[in-house]
Amino acid sequence: MRAMLTLLSSSSSSSSLVLFSKKLFLLPKPSLTLSFFSRNTTTMSINLQSHAFAGNPIRSKTPKSTDPFSPNSALDSLKTQLLDNTLLQQPPSPDFKVLPFRKGRPLASSIPGEMTPSWHLGWISLPDCRNFLEKSGVQLSEDSLVYLGSRSEDDVVYWAIDVSSEAGLVPELGSKQFCFVELRTLMVATDWADERAMGELAIAGNARALLEWHNLSRFCGVCGAKTVPMEAGRRKQCSNVLCNKRIYPRVDPVVIMLVIDRENDRALLSRQSRFVPRMWSCLAGFIEPGESLEEAVRRETWEETGIEVGDVIYHSSQPWPVGPSSMPCQLMVGFFAYAKSLEINVDKEELEDAQWHSREDVKRALTFAEYKKAQRTAAEKVEQMCKGVEKGQSLAADFNVESGELATMFIPGPFAIAHHLISSWVHQDVAPNGVQVRTDQSSSSISNL
Secondary structure, eight states, X not given: OOBOSOOOOBOOEEEEEEEOOSSOOEEOTTOEEEEEEOTTOOEEEEEEEEOTTOOOTTOSSOOOTTSTTSHHHHHHHHHHHHHOTTGGGSOOSSEEEEEEEETTEEEEEEEOOSSSOEEEEOOEEHHHXXXXXXXTTOOOOGGGEEEEEEEGGGTEEEEEEEOTTOTTHHHHHHTTTOEEOOHHHHHHHSOTTOHHHHHHHHHHHHHHHHXXXXXHOSBOTTTOOBEEEEGGGTEEEESOTTTOOEEOOOOEEEEEEEEEETTTTEEEEEEOTTSOTTBOBOEEEEOOTTOOHHHHHHHHXXXXXXXXXXXXXXXXXXXXXXXXXXXXXXXXXXXXXXXXOOOOOOOTTXXXXXXXXXXXXXXXXXXXXXXXXXXXXXXXXXXXXXXXXXOOOOGGXXXXXXXXXXXXXXXXXXXXXXXXXXXXXXXXXXXXXXXXXXXXXXXXXXXXX
């Protein structure tokens, strides 16, 4: 059994913040509903079109091979531009934008906002990328760039590059108020009601996953020979012609589940020793070979807590590229799981604790956790870093009750699929057929998942 190494799976690419009355609303199936209470206990809901790191705006579909924006066509154009210095001095078509990464951190910048600063990705032009690297004594080649996607309407193709070994770039880019920022920090700093910001977060997540996978797959796992990038970095191939193995980006599937006690209206939440104080979340675990998703939910729940699970209902899924570099991208698959037994027997090697929590207790945790305050703090931290004045501030300290005292418990923020599993249960009664019927009349929206 492997316990999940990264449990705060993220969520929420959202487009609008709406204040509802006590009226019932039917939301379309692809949407997720986040509900929480403001100070006057009015329920607020966000209609989430997709989770964080999903909904990448530059890779919704892959162009045909003959299209100038396809990976192979863009790579041919890239080779031409790198070989011909005169082309780099003229506006190319399509235009190329490059996103540098250093040790898993994307380049970012920040601009002041009316309420809080707003971060954005630090895209640089192909000529600038080439000049920056040449100052460090590095020759830019097509094999060092990874295709991310395109916007044909803007005549732009996007690439990523890993510059971890080029320490000289840090002061060079810092002088232009760019900074390499942890993706997790950007995740917390992102306003989940800002569609543009959520799109950039998804792009950065996809780029990090691809670059980390490239770093892990430098050699063939069959014969040990070096691998070479193919299809503009979207896959790799063994350089040994006798082997010639094709290697594709790695995805690690993980089940994450909210275990529910129907009879007593409770949910099972757990803590790991590495969690920040007072944080509780869902159970989760990796899927094993030859195992279905439902089987993984039941096995992990039994192994970690001794609870036997019956019905398993799918909720939603989320790519999670902010785990350890050894797992470039986890795919979190979220479920509601209904308990058949109630006695908890915690596996102390996997969990610090697991407890049943009533709907009201969890609702209070959602009420008190000041997620927007944490988002503002992280956004300000990014701004400070881009100005070269990084502060060592703990974001966990911002999850406080409104009186200024510490909340007794809180759950992962709206960037996490765990948050949406828990929030959906708190405000809606999830029937065995997967249809959510709201029973809490103080809340305001209903969705079929």
